[in-house]
Amino acid sequence: MTTTPNSSTPDRERYRLLDHGDGRRLESFGGIILDRPAPQAVGPQLTPDLWPEAFARFTRDETGGSWKRFHHIEEPWLVTVDDIRFELALSPQGQVGIFPEQLANWRWLRDVIAMADRELTLINAFGYTGGSTLAMLAALTPHPLSLCHLDGAKSAVATARRNTALNGRPDAPVRWIVDDVMTFLRREVKRNRRYDGIVLDPPAFGRGPDGKRWKLADDLPDLLKTAQELLSERPLFLLFSCHDSALKAADIRSELKRTFGAVRSLESLSLHIPGESGAALPAGLTMRILF
Ligand SMILES: C[S@@+](CC[C@H](N)C(=O)[O-])C[C@H]1O[C@@H](n2cnc3c(N)ncnc32)[C@H](O)[C@@H]1O
Known part of the structure; x- marks a missing residue:
């Protein structure tokens, strides 16, 4: 995997992981350099000279954390990753x-969507600012797509809508939903709505819009069972990502097998971001099911 969007993307719009180590990551988001925590960055920093170039540094504390700014940042700003603008x-x-x-x-x-031979109904749950939604919309397919983008944070859904317009798709066939994921998915099951493709990218911990506590380690079986109930008669895929270091790939795999039974393929991969100063930075796990 490479995060270089394509050779025609100017540097001021690209994403680059400049260095990582000592529990932190130094990234350039279109030239805006940020220094943020990264517990998985266990080695030493390889290019210490670069770190003072950060425009802002985020540190965590008991109340959540805060940014210290060293340079003015004009917000919002834009980056392009793989031809998708954010x-x-x-x-x-x-x-x-x-x-x-x-x-x-x-x-x-x-x-996967480009290879489908028919119209698809898709849902992106925990959709945040719309990366997966935009990727699905960008698939080269002659068949119509309809999409549901679901997230508990109103601001994330508003950004996802703006990102969709920014990518030239203001009228894309997307239902934009601000709701607690479990509440909404259960309602969809009752309403008899079904999906051909499901994207699930839950955080390890979180809160729904009603303040309901989310803990992946506890909520995983219920999430997968509800996703299984939502599958159409001819489902195509389920994409699951996990950012909880307490959950092991083998356990997630067996939970997926238990829930979905025999499938065409079940692939597990570790997610990572290639670094410019050495090793890639690990960033969780992903499981891809093709039905
Ligand atoms: C890891 S991010 C998802 C990243 C996204 N898939 C992407 O690639 O851009 C997790 C998202 O889950 C949302 N979230 C957390 N708990 C939730 C809940 N109970 N119901 C709905 N959304 C929730 C957060 O608002 C956040 O946007």
């Missing part, structure tokens, strides 16, 4: 509006 801004939680480790999954989604 609007970015510093969030109080230390995020910026994109998870670059999902790039390999965005490519996979595009390929």
Whole structure:
């Protein structure tokens, strides 16, 4: 996997992981260099001279964390990853509006959808600012797609809508839903709505819009069971990502097998971001089911 979008993308719009180590990551988001925590960056920093170039640094504390800014940042600003444009801004939680480790999954989604021989109804749950939604919309298919983008954070869904317009698709066939994932998915089951493709990218911990606590390690079986109930008669895929280091690939795999039974293929991969100063930065796991 490479995060270089394509050779025609100017440097001021590209994403680059410049260095990582000592529990931190140094990234350039279209020339805006940010220094953020990365517990998985266990080795030493390889290019210490670069770190003072950060425009802002995020540190965690008991109340969540905060940014310290060293240079003015004009917000929002834009980056392009694999021809998908994103609007970015510093969030109080230390995020910026994109998870670059999902790039390999965005490519996979595009390929799988492009090979489908029919109209598809798809859902992106925990959809954040729309990376997977935009990748699915970008698939080269002659068949119509209809999509549901679901996230508990109103601001994430608003950004996803703006990103869709930014990518030239303001009228894309997307239902934009702000809701707790489990509440909405269960309602969809009752309403008899079914999906040919499901994307699930849950955080390890989180909160729904009603303040309901989300903990992947506890909620995983219920999430997968509900996803299974939502599959259409001829489902195509399920894409699941996991950012909880407490959950092991083998356990997730057996939960997927238990829930979905025999499938055409079940692939597990580790997600990572290639670094410019050495090793790639690990960024969770992903499981891809083709039915
Ligand atoms: C890891 S991010 C998803 C990243 C996204 N798939 C991407 O590639 O850009 C997790 C998202 O889950 C949302 N979230 C967390 N708990 C939720 C819940 N209970 N219901 C709905 N959304 C939730 C957060 O608002 C956040 O946008």
